[in-house]
Amino acid sequence: MRWWQIRKRDKDVERELQSDLDLEEEEQRERGVSPEEARHAALRAFGNPTLISEQTRAVWSWTWWENLLRDFRIGTRTLFRSPGFSIIAIIVIALCIGATTSLFTVVWSVLLRPLPFRDPDRLVMIYEHFRDPRMNSQQFNYNAVAPADYYDWRAQTHGFEDLAAWRYWQFNLTGEHGELPELVQARGGSWNLFPLLGVNAAIGRTFTQSEDRPDGDAVMLTWNLFERRFGADPSIVDRQIHLDGKPYTVVGVLPKSFTYPDANVEVWVPFASGLPPDILAHHDYHFARVVAGLRPDVSLDSALSQVEAVQYQEHLQNLHAPVAEDVAPKTLIEDLAQNVKRPLIILLGAVGCVLLIGCLNVANLMVARSAARQKEIAICSALGAGRTTLIRVQLIESFLVSMAGGIVGSLLSASSTNWLARTWIELPNPQSIRADAVVLAFVSALVLASAMLTGLVPAITSTSKRAVAALQAASRNVAGSQSRTALRKTLLTVEISATVVLLIAAGLLLKSFWRLRTTDVGCVTDNVLTMGYSLPTNKYDSADKVNAFNETLLERVRSMPGARAVALGSVVPGDGHGGDDAFTISERPPIAPGAPMPDALYRRADPEYFSALGIPLLSGRFFTNQDRAGRPRTVIISRLLAQQYFPGEDPLGKHLHIVPYGNADYEIVGVVADTLYQVGQPAKPTMYYPILNGESDRALTLAVRTIADPLSLSVPIQKQIAELDPQLPVHDVLTMDQIIEQSLGNASLSASLVLAFALLSLILASVGLYGALSYLTTQRTGEIGVRMALGAQRREVVHLMLGDGLRPALYGLAIGLAASVGTVRLIQSMLYGTGPLDPAVFACVAASLLLVACIACLVPAWKASRIDPMQALRNE
């Protein structure tokens, strides 16, 4: 029905009622009643004409729409009438909805949204899994797969549509025309990986089966490198680029949307490309990540059991080597997001708490305001407004507030989501984090939920039958106000207990962050500059060439002014796992077949590595210039390795046997103190091999201890390197402090975010407390006046009011502490150096909450004690 028809219908109803009412009046007059009396009598007989006309109009179904419009008008008008309240409520809701939306956007993009692959639900990662629980505690329960295992799985099982593999790699990318050399992040992907993922090349093609072999020289660029380094010029396809000094042919460019496994990857080579054939046949070099595509007609369990059977055979055939018995599946998303999943869920929980607190606070404000509008509501209902209408008007008000808050919040969240994606370095694919239809739906749901939460409770209580009592002259309607105060106190109690839970989580996270920050990694970290480089195999094809470069560089850097000491090694402490190896002790009987093999972190070090980094020698000696190729093989072990594998005996002179890099015995010549490979992780047994022995691994880290600001040496050292080899890129120029800072990125971010949320909710709760008590004071002015007139002291009044305000705070504190005991278990795994039930944190939170609550209550309580009894009683 059109609006003019609505108009006409309205007029019609009015006219009909009016004419009948007039008739009634005329009839009354004709009976001889005086005109005035006739009018009243007619109205009495008739009832409330406005109400009747409304009820009549309600017959026509369009009235609900009309009513809604009217209620919206009324709601907007009321909100404009009290701009202070509206603005505060909108800001609170906007902050809460904004923060929640941002976190939801990240959680949705990282943990929930299906990956942009063909049938992402059918894809699964498969890892090797050791049965021994001790292995699992060292995180070998999801162990990377050995290439030979992968090839056997693929050849011998039929449960999966296909099995593909990829591995980490990096290359020195050099230009032919003197462009800057750079280190590029690479992945080696089996030829069937891209078809399995359903990804096509944007330009050119993906790898073919014949290219996936050790001497394969095909390469694909990711869009990122294609745009950045090659100016998005499609003619790069079929041309050659130089990786580690070796020519590779570009066969294709991957689409921009392809950022698997992460966005830093710059080139892809075939899986086997560049790997020595004997490594591909190994069952104990664990570096392949296997992606499997389920066949539609086979269940995951039965497909996995086939793979498991093959793997168990591998295990039985290689009892002397660390070959796992089982396999374990993982979803792709879980695999990508494993480091951020828990912090994300916890932050989402925290922000949900803040949202709840914010809504309760606004609900509290609304209760207070509806108390002030009691008379208005009473008049409305006396004039015939139904209870549902009144509730609807109030709900629409809170809906308008939530709506405005939601709009402002969404705008806020757009920028905070960006900030989060940029700052949180561990998120797997920051560019995939964006709002979409799902996020929009989520925001709408939030708006509705917060409208219900903030509106329904106050609306129902304020329109209760007792409302009319407000019209009675004496406004001492104690019953009504007390029930409303009780409601406010309940809301406050909930608010405060949620705040306590947040504060305790924040306290624990902060304490562990502080512990992490002050952890001693076991070496000097002040004024140490590090940088990485990797000597390419084809240019440095002998140990002598490698040694010559390294020794010349070390000599040059040592003689630089400002350099105190220089270390060269594979990895510096605190910079991550960096690789491990299984070993055996030559002096011992062979390990029983199938028993877990000893395993230690694998490091390389130059003679001055330990002294330069301040890692103390416990016994034996450091490496010397004589520990090089052609001399007896030597190794230095860490204290933990000595303790674990040589308990009660002298390890010096014993031999470690390792299979890679020569399958030989190494004499233990020294024991050094433990260092941490990563802050927050317990130290692991470590073995150090001399860098000069010419075996393996050309990825090195140069660490320079400087006298002054370490970064001031960064350019001079890089110049030295460029002088020695202009084609050699240097990467990750960082101070030790920066390395450690980066490794803590996650912990510091989640700790500070949870703290921010906790503080926000503390502010909200204290404002709520203050508001509730101020309101109570106003309500009880008369009573306090009487008390004081009867001789109550000001001190007693303060006590009375303080007790009233602090009671919800105390209840909330008790409930919050009890709830925390349960919830801290959720963050237990994120804690370091503190138990989940840390008494200091609990005590601090309790004390600071009480303090804030006291301050919030003191002002209104003091005001109450200033009440002039005469004034108060006169107002009655």
Added chain:
Amino acid sequence: MEKRAQPRANLLQGTLDMLILRTLLYGPAHGHQIGKQIQRTTNDFLQMQHGSLYPALHRLEQRGWVSSKWEMAPDRNREFKYYRLTDKGRKQLVVEESQWKRMAEAVARVMWPTAEES
């Protein structure tokens, strides 16, 4: 308010529609007349609530059982909104009447079983 003393009954849900339709069987009438008519016929036993009369009239009109027209009243010299029964309304009246009858008989059988047997 002497009227309060008289016995009054609230209309059973749904019967108001039937009463209105029946009243209109005599010929077109406006809201006030209909109310008065019902009240008078039942000797003021059924008290007409205007708050339910007008919505009921409009509901009947919406369903097409009555039609309405502004017409001059013969005795008042001004226009009133007259309702008249449509053909559809007539049929509806028959339906409602028979339903009511069955209902009344059923109630009576429960309330006065002996009378029914004789």
